[in-house]
Amino acid sequence: MSDIVRVERDGDIGLICLTKPPVNALGVALRSAVFDALAELVADTSVRAIVLYGEGRLFSAGADIKDFARAAETPTLPDLLKALNDSAKPVVSVLHGVAFGGALELALATHLRVGIEGVKVGLPEVTLGLLPGAGGTQRLTRLTGIAPVIDIICKGRHVADSEALELGIIARLDQGDPRDAGLMAARDILAGNLTARPTDDLTVMADDAALSAARAKYAKGLTAPQRAIDAIEAATLPIDEGLKRERALFMELMQGEERAGLVHAFFAERATTKIPERGAQTRTVETVGVVGGGTMGVGIATAILIAGRPVTLIETQVEAAARAQKAIEANLTGALKRGKLTADSHAAAIGALSCVTDITALSDVDLVIEAIFEDMATKTGIFAKLDAVCKQGCILATNTSYLDVNEIAEATKRPQDVIGLHFFSPAHIMRLLEVVVGAKTAPEVTATVFEVARMIRKVPVRSEVCDGFIGNRILTTYRKACEYLVLDGADFSDVDQALEGFGFAMGPFAVGDLAGLDVAKATRDRKAATRPPEERYSPIADRIVDQGWFGRKTEAGYYVYEGTKKTGTNAGAVDIMHAERKALGLTPQEFSHQDIVDRCLTAMIMEATGVIQEGIALRPVDIDAVQLFGYGFPRHKGGPMHLADQIGPQALINRIEAYAIQDPYFWRVPELLRDMVATGRTFADLNVERAEP
């Protein structure tokens, strides 16, 4: 017996229990232990049926994703599945919690599957740039037919218990203990009351219409769903041929950049919670106050209510409080429609909201999040009031996106309880939460807000205080690079197209139109007095705003709109671009889409490297998480620092030095890049070195 698999016997039934925390991932050690356990039970003449189940909160999360970088070791998952399929004794698998990827494939190779209520099954490999590589495309198709399997695999979606039953993925749905359910099913099989048979014995009906519709649907997207369709098509072949085809397609994807980027993104989402404050005693957060009922306050309140915690929201006027109440209720109803809330939890969330004008209503809450407009004097005024009103131990958070959290903290007599929580709009949907730790913030406060982030399903990233923190600081540099490109000859629509071609949902100028060009101008005006004289400045955006073109809300900005629909570029904005280039005496240069992407991403990486060098971010992977979950960086590219490793530090230095010939003030090589060249380290190495700060 090993410590990751328990072999038991109950009469003539043998049981194999997976006991490898945290998620029973099917790495080589677990595969090998199950393989040996199976051989032992198959050889035991007293055993007539075998049950496979898992211990802990879930059956298994599938193949061990950390192993992808290594060559497959034997027994491989297909080796193990063949042994299960070929077992002369019936094998029943019991699925509880989740059975994803290789875990579902493992179960599909057993002769019968039982689900425990609440179980979710799925083949999410496409979300990792892969396709199911251990028979999933062949065996699931044998159970459900081609059309349903395309929907499940190409979307990588989770299938709920009742649907799994309906589709025949599980033979029955039980309640309670997986072990008991497995024993009961095994006894029913031995008594002839339940049929168990290898999935491989089933055949698949061809469905050319479903395949060609899927090919058309996924033609423009990522590679993995396209290859998955090819593998599903092979399910009409004899099983051995189909499995061979699936494996070949799987191995091809395994070598791809898409897979590397998506796997990096998977771990980035989970890496950011490893902070130095981990392990500090946390405070209890049961009740939350929100100050400000604008877009941010409404979104933040919604996120907290969805997580089942009561919210008291403060506005200055009764009408504004009523408006916030209505907006939050509408958000909650949206969450109900999207399946994020049940009818009961929706009603409970609405009952747990109170929008009032009296700040003393916050006297007993555990956490307050201030979300008023960005003005230091107003914010410090609010924090002084909160200091007077809130109970001792209450955490006071500000949702500022760039103001100095230390200065805000000093407005109170308890700076140790003050922290920045920078949400992204819409706050109940966007996953990123920048946690801005002040000079005096207590470790337990930081640890507690990371717990709160988990509760509201955010990706929290720890940042030190600086102008713009991690995200907006990098965004500012990236945007400047985009604007300089336009000054130098690339049309703004070319810049947008190039970056959309790279994978951003929207280019920077289209985003500017969406966010409001007047808002960006107000920020530039605020910074004008402190702008260094050596810094290049593009007046194009200011001239566009001068025309009253603020973007989508005025139906004209860089582009023109009918309602929210973009109908073309704004000819007036194009004229301004040409005129300003001329006024500055600039001769337009030619830039290919590749040049544009290289410059803009190099600017992003350059600033991000500075952010790491200065210790504002803990690790390169934290920057990737910020970009992926807050700024629309394409997930399959893994994030700017993952990309930086592919480009390499020396190539990045060469680029920056070449760009610096024209603008040495903006383009400067960060010391860390030179250090990486000298020591041969990559950003991935830094992630490993700093994995547990």
Ligand code: 3H9
């Ligand atoms: C596959 O199966 C390929 C096959 O078709 C073919 C093979 C030939 N491996 O998410 P959590 C870690 S591809 C390694 O925080 P939750 C995770 O990093 C696989 N590690 O918990 C974290 O570690 P840490 C297809 C894994 O309760 C810890 O476990 N399967 C794996 O919020 C806890 O995870 C998938 O795509 C893994 N497979 O969610 C499923 N899974 O504490 C991927 C998790 O050090 N996993 N870890 O940060 C999930 O969707 C979620 O983790 C799950 C649990 C729902 C299971």
